[in-house]
Amino acid sequence: MSLTETTYWVVGASFALYIVIAIRSRASTTQEFYVAGKGIHPIANGMATAADWMSAASFISMAGLIGLSYNGYGGSVFLMGWTGGYVLLAMLIAPYLRKYGKFTVPEFIGDRYYSNTARIVAVLCLIICSVTYVIGQMKGIGVAFSRFLETDYETGLLSGMVIVFFYAVLGGMKGITYxxxxxxxxxxxxxxxxxxxxxxxxxxxxxxxxxxxxxxADGSYLLHKLDHILLDLGF
Structure with a gap:
């Protein structure tokens, strides 16, 4: 079996696994669809969050942003903000969202501040952030498929979109988490x-x-080599 065939088998098996998980954990109630029924163990939730951070938009796009920026330090600011945003969201929004029993951030913001204007602002912020994130994700999917599976960019992009759409719509947050x-x-x-x-x-x-x-092998320390690389990147 050639390397290309092996790659197709591995990727196909992983896609099949995701689809099976989505079918077996499909949401049957509104609470399961939006908040996974509030029954996900913290460790499992942390694993799901980590996988989301290590996705194409974070891993590929942020690495490229740092490498292609005029200096690595300038690009790393986006990385720190991206990571810090996860922490702030988990500490300042998530606990109160759960306490209020709301499913979405705009719902929580609107009820918390008794303002439809605040709700609309939250919706706009959510749309901007989500669209930006999805663009990075879809670009990463297209690049990964075109490079590793030797397909054209459009085919890889459509294949990834179909798989994500399937388990996101069928399983909701419960299916996505698992x-x-x-x-x-x-x-x-x-x-x-x-x-x-x-x-x-x-x-x-x-x-x-x-x-x-x-x-x-030349007797130098690896940390010294890595330090020179960081200096070359502008850190």
């Missing part, structure tokens, strides 16, 4: 295995964290 948990396992495996082998090749250490303090 699908994200599966994606987290796939992503962690995909990130960890290359890191282990790179560490072995460069420093002889199978644990990447220990390899950071190791030496390279």
């Amino acid at each position: 699908t994200q948990i599966a994606q987290f396992c796939v992503l962690i495996f995909a990130y960890t295995v290359p890191a282990i082998f790179i560490s072995l090749q460069l420093t002889g250490q199978p644990i990447p964290q220990l390899g950071l303090g190791g030496t390279l």
Whole structure:
């Protein structure tokens, strides 16, 4: 079996897994559709959130933004804001949204401040943020498919959109959460295995964290090399 065929089998199997998860965890009530029935364990919820952060819009787009910006420090500001936004959202909005029993942020904002104007502003902010995020996600899907599956950009984009639409509409937040948990396992495996082998090749250490303090073949420290790379990027 060729590498291309193996890639198609692996990607097809992962898509099939996501679809099966969406079917088995499909939402049957409004609460399950919007808030997954409030029955997701915190660890599982954290895995789903982490998978969302490690998605195309965050991992590919932010890395490209830092690498292609006039200096890495300037691009990293967006990365810090992106990450900090997750924390602020989790600390300042999510607990009160749950306490109020509302399903959406505009609902919560409108009722909390007794203002339809505030509700409309929240809707506009939500649309702008969501559209920006979805553009990055869809671009990442198209690029990933076109590069790894050797298809054209449009085919990859449409395939990804169909899969996401299927499990998002069928399962709602419940289906999305469990699908994200599966994606987290796939992503962690995909990130960890290359890191282990790179560490072995460069420093002889199978644990990447220990390899950071190791030496390279020329006797120099890996951290010094990485420091020079960061300086070249503008940090």
